[in-house]
Amino acid sequence: MYILVIILQSLWLMLPAYVANSAAVLFGGSVPIDFGKEVKGKRILGDGKTWRGLIGGTAFGMFIGLIQISISLSFNNENFFGFGAFPDFFLLLFLLPFGSLLGDILGSLIKRRIGKKRGEKCIGLDQYDFIIGTFLLLLIFRQEWFLTHYIYGQYIVGLITVIMVTPLLHKGVNIIGYKTGKKEVPW
Ligand code: CTP
Ligand code: MG
Numbered sequence: 001m002y003i004l005v006i007i008l009q010s011l012w013l014m015l016p017a018y019v020a021n022s023a024a025v026l027f028g029g030s031v032p033i034d035f036g037k038e039v040k041g042k043r044i045l046g047d048g049k050t051w052r053g054l055i056g057g058t059a060f061g062m063f064i065g066l067i068q069i070s071i072s073l074s075f076n077n078e079n080f081f082g083f084g085a086f087p088d089f090f091l092l093l094f095l096l097p098f099g100s101l102l103g104d105i106l107g108s109l110i111k112r113r114i115g116k117k118r119g120e121k122c123i124g125l126d127q128y129d130f131i132i133g134t135f136l137l138l139l140i141f142r143q144e145w146f147l148t149h150y151i152y153g154q155y156i157v158g159l160i161t162v163i164m165v166t167p168l169l170h171k172g173v174n175i176i177g178y179k180t181g182k183k184e185v186p187w
Contacts, residue, residue, distance in 0.1 A: 003157055010158030011165060013082050013096075013149060015068060017134040020061030020097030021104060022173045025182050027056025033105065045108045046118035054101050061097020069093075082149060092145065095137045103133015119185045126187060127167040 031051050034044035069089060072080040083089040107129025111122050138146035150159045177183035 003154065006155060006157045007161045009082050010150065010155075010161045012068070014131070014134070014162055016061040016065040016093060016096040017100035017131065018169060019064045020057040020100045021130045021170075022177075023060035024053035024057035024101060024104070025173075025177045027060065028053030042112050042115065043118075044112060045105060046112055048118045049105050049108050054105070057101050058094070058097045061100065062093050065089075065093035065096065084145060092138075092142060095141055096134055099134035099137030100130040101133070102137065103130040106133060119183075121185075121187055127170045131162060131166050 028048075028050045029052055032045065032047050033049045033051055033054060034046070037044050065083070069080050069083060072083070075081075079085065080089055083092055107122075107125045108118075110125060110129075111120065114122075116122055135146065135150075149155055150162070171187070174183060175186050178186035
């Protein structure tokens, strides 16, 4: 496949994961996932991880995935531009956004343990935690799909694209979140 097609497809397929993470900011608020609990004087996850963010973000990511499926349908693409045949793609449409929010939660878990407060910067973790979560879930539940679309042969370009584009997208979305008052800090 042409390299440009691999680059575009790698981002297209990650879209449900990306939007889930951004949508959590919009849907988030109220009851924290850790219910305010502390371990050794520090919150488990903190007020930045809420049930509404997790559920709303996952649902929104799946919704965007379904829109992508219907777009590929209108192009008569039976492989749904990489998502795979019906009904296999349904699991993917869940794993992508859910893994992204799970990774984000794991990131906060690590941040709290090393003593960083909610919203405090943690370079690397802040940018990549959600995509690592998605990759991990894919490796566990859809390993062959992940390897053939992001690792094997020239598809490694897809992984490199995601690694390069993710921090830029993360920065852009967070600046928007900050300016619209949805986020307390612009990172
Ligand atoms: N959010 C949420 N629930 C989630 C994920 C995110 O409600 N599961 C919302 C919160 O309002 C959060 C915002 O999205 O403040 C931005 O997310 P993020 O940057 O991941 O959280 P931080 O507030 O920076 O907290 P942390 O230090 O734990 O990353
Ligand atoms: Mg943060």
